Amino acid sequence: MLRILVNALRTGVVTTRYPAEPSVPPDRFRGAPVLRPGSALPPPAVCPAGALSEHLDAGRRHVVLDLARCVFCGRCAEDPWVDAVTMGRDFELAARCRDDLRIEVVADDPTVPAAGPAPDPDAEAARASSEIHRVLGRSLHLRHLDAGSCNACDWELAALLNPVYDVRRLGIDFVASPRHADGVVVTGSVTRNLETAVRRTFDAIPDPRVVIAVGACAASGGIVGKGYASAGGVDRVLPVDVYIPGCPPRPEAIIFGILVAVGRLSARRLAREG
Amino acid sequence: MADPALMDALRAGAGGSADADVGPRPSDLTVRLGRAGDLPAVAAVLIGPYSMALATVVATDETATPDGDLKVRYVFEPTAPGAPDRFVTLLISVDAAHPEVPSLTTAVPAANWHEREMQDLFGIVSVGHPDPRPLVVHDGWPQGVFPLRKAFDGSQRVPVEPADEFPHLVAEGEGVFEIPVGPIHAGIIEPGHFRFTSVGETVLNLDARLFYTHRGLEKRMEGLSPLDAFYVAERICGVCSVAHGLGYCEALEQIADVTAPPRARLIRSIALELERLYNHVGDVGNVCAGASFHYGTAAGMRLKERLQQMNERLAGNRFLRGLVVPGGVRLDLSDDLLGVLAVTLQDTLAGLDSLMERIEANPSVVDRLDDTGILQHQAALDLAVAGVAARASGVDRDARRDHPHGAFAGPEPLDLHVVIASEGDAMARVTVRALEARESIRLVGELVRRLEPGPLQVALVEPLPGGRIGISAIESARGEAVHWLRTDAAGRVERYHLRSPSYHNWPAVVLAAETAIVPDFPLVNKSFELCYSCTDR
Ligand code: SF4
Secondary structure (H helix, E strand, C coil): CCCHHHHHHHCCCCCCCCCCCCCCCCCCCCEEEECCCCCCCCCCHCCCCEEEEEEEEEEEEEEEECCCCCCCHHHHCCCCCCHHHHHHHCCCCCEHHHHHHEEEEECCCCCCCCCCCCCCCHHHHHHHHHHHHHCCCEEEEEEEEEEECCCCHHHHHCCCCCCCCHHHHHEEECCCCCHHEEEEEEEECHHHHHHHCCCCCHCCCCCEEEEEEEEEHHCCCCCCEEECCECCCHHHCCCEEEEEEECCCCCCHHHHHHHHHCCCCCCCHHHHHC | CCCCCHHHHHHHHHHCCCCECCCCCCCCCEEEECHHHHHHHHHHHHHHHCCCEEEEEEEEEECCCCCCEHHHHHHHEECCCCCCCEEEEEEECCCCCCCECCCCCCHHHHHHHHHHHHHHCCEEEEEEECCCCCCCCCCCCCCCCCCCCCCCCCCCCCCCCCCCCCCCCCCCCCCEEEEEECCCCCCCCCCCEEHHHHHHHCCEEEEEECCCCCCCCCHHCCCCCHHHHHHHHHCCCCHHHHHHHHHHHHHHHHHHHHCCCCCHHHHHHHHHHHHHHHHHHHHHHHHHHCCHHHHHHHHHHHHHHHHHHHHHHHHCCCCCCEEECEEEEECCCCCCHHHHHHHHHHHHHHHHHHHHHHHHHCCCHHHHHCCCCCCCCCCCCCCCCCCHHHCCCCCCCCCCHCCCCCHCCCCCCCCHHHCCCCCCCHHHHHHHHHHHHHHHHHHHHHHHHCCCCCCCECCCCCCCCCCCCCEEEEEEEEEEEEEEEECCCCCCCECCCCCEEHHHHHHHHHHHHCCEEEEHHHHHHHHHCCCCCCHHH
């Protein structure tokens, strides 16, 4: 027992100060791909997750990156597209609207700026969530719902409780029963075999409640997509409040998304920065 | 090379109606049985005198090819330590109009789930199966719809009909009651349903219903370019990302007839050991959670976190995704990173040793682990159990040695100390895991010493050769995973099948849990630490 105490004291404090202090990911970290307007952007077929699409608008080639689908594999930033795409280091990608995660770039003309998103898609959602912020902003109890993930997102949620991230310091905790929860964090694309359990768990949570889709599969179906055994994303079954891209999102990215969900942080306008 | 005595024995078993060929790899043998009915007799030759075990079962729909049939391949592997790296495939043709084959399950218990899965996904019935309940498809799955048949459109949704009960063994008597647990659990873990039938705390029967995370990934990969399908394979399971990515790549590289360069093979093996390490270290901590030893849980989580942060520095992803790719690796290990690696591993070793000391010096933890959840040696063999669970029950099997891959397949021999224990209880599994983690740290040191400058990738040129099969076996943190891949005439993925170690180990958890009391189930389960997602796919 004494040895345990001595070990614990010797270890000291290992907890991060994120989000009070920024978290700087390592050099090789693959965050949101950055598409350079006016460059020879890769064709959609390059992306194994179907995150890239293109269309012609007034004779110009527009390329759209859907961050909700992206699995951050880095393939679109490899030879021969290294000049057109770089893997950015941005990981605070959570958004309230699925559309906010679509970044549109004009491929063949450097003078045309990246298209912005619709005027302010966030405002409506933010208004709707002010009640959530008032009720749940300081103390949020979440139920984890695995809707058919590969377990990577689940392990990152479990990591939020480790001594390094320790989200209880932020008033966030995970609870065993949906009846004790203020919302769900959902991982996975909603498999056919879990659809009933997903609906019943959600129904057992009292209002107001938040739904946070964690990771590419939950946010969009990801690389699993839609098929005989997969619904293709949580929003096909439940109303989603916040989408957190990543494959899986790193723990800080999940913390960011949870704080966005309760209005303690605001989602950044990714598309506008594009 | 093919063994003439074995071929004769198999022909005799099949009453002469069997053809043997070398393949898929030069060291392998594929035996076509003229009559499906001979399957049990021929399998008995492999299991009995040749002491082989079932490695995987792969069904394919070849109705659109000139053969116009369904086929089932029962793949066996030797189990004797030091046996050559070989797979023996028994291949039978199945009439699509009357898709029936004899069941092997009574004689080869490891065939149980394979046969049930084949019935659900292909409509191939294993006649004589003792428990033919649906396995993979749940809740009102329509009769006669088989999603892995080629005629089935995989993008089509099959509507759900909620069902409140599933067929399971029901016991009656005074004081007998059922405890339903899951699929949504109290903690942050994967979904599965466990139905305990018990009297007081004593478990009479446990039924594990899995496949909740069945995403249809094998179907999803069909028709894709094998280079694109890799990204799906790498994402079948989070904590097996390296192992499954690598297994897929090695199968694909066989088809393409290329070998990853030496430096890439070393880096692949380093990644595989790092994956084993963060899993094993975290799993030792998680067992402490099952025994309510919270210091141990926190210490394990902290050590694991440090390793995952290092993963992110090495690979740009905390699960080491994006390092292994078809043809080699896409990132190098610079001297700076090797320095970080060395320091992190040294600290991990010290931390793990201290954690194990604390566990072993704590009678209340040891008491929970000792003699809890015993898996008998014979049961481990019968179920073809893999990995830590098998080795803790005295089965001397490790795919790194038995089916060399990564750097183990290189020209220079690489020593591996395979850790074995005989008790088969939770304590043995924890101890084996901790010793294997130490061995991984030693191996990484050895692999790093062997790194020589050189290329990281060979090119895989599309289209890939058509109509070829690749097979590989990788020792993941959970045990041996067997990958089977075949390309179609255009060089696209025609069929991919993964048999994960957890697939064979889940039935063993059930057996072990039946030797324990209900409150010890979390502990027993965590001592096996299996994946749901790579079982369910
Ligand atoms: S990094 Fe994202 S957008 Fe680029 S290829 Fe990979 S999944 Fe597609």
